Amino acid sequence: MSPHASGIIADNGTGFHIWSAPRSECIMLLIRCPYCGERAEVEFSNGGEAHIDRPQDPMSLTDEEWAQFLYMRDNPKGLIAERWRHAHGCNRFFNAIRDTRTDRFVVTYEIGQPRPEVTPEQAAEAAR
Template identity: 55%
Template sequence: MQLITCPWCGQREEIEFHYGGQAHIAYPEDPYALDDEQWAQYVFFRDNPKGPFAERWVHAAGCRRWFNALRDTVTHEFLAVHDIRAQHPLTTGTAPAAHQRKGQEVS
């Protein structure tokens, strides 16, 4: 069983959480102006990287709050978790956060 760290409740078993998709996907400013192809891109197409990936999670069986996580898709290790409103993630794993390893900013 994998442990996931909720920013509010601390470490809990993975069965308490639900995946919410890729993080940092902005809702279109004017969705009515999008054609079918643009709308399909927004709704269905997401990144699928090998390595660190920003995701949304909800602590469904706990505080029921949403948070962002940086998870390595190869090892499934959670590298960082943070409140959606926070600027910088709190590191939870033993590996350095991806933005430190790759020189990228995570927001």
């Protein structure tokens, strides 16, 4: 932890920073854009689950199959790969692995890159 102006910033290396001010407490989530570096979460928008393949021939799908593709996504309690957009920065999409229980980001990586392996240690740290 390090002093900063009239409060404290704590960084555990996962991209989750806590700002504690004397009269109030607020939590700010910093997300690491692979193109721009760390920025405040208000600069980003979530684009849903990552690594979803679009059907080759959407016209051949039934209504139920098309609805399945459009709306049904995994919603795990734990790690998930998601697309994010740095909307108020470089405006580029990237992928991230985030723990849904804590909102901590394990890793961010460029679109087109394969999903990185997450070590048990990284997963445990993100779950804290």
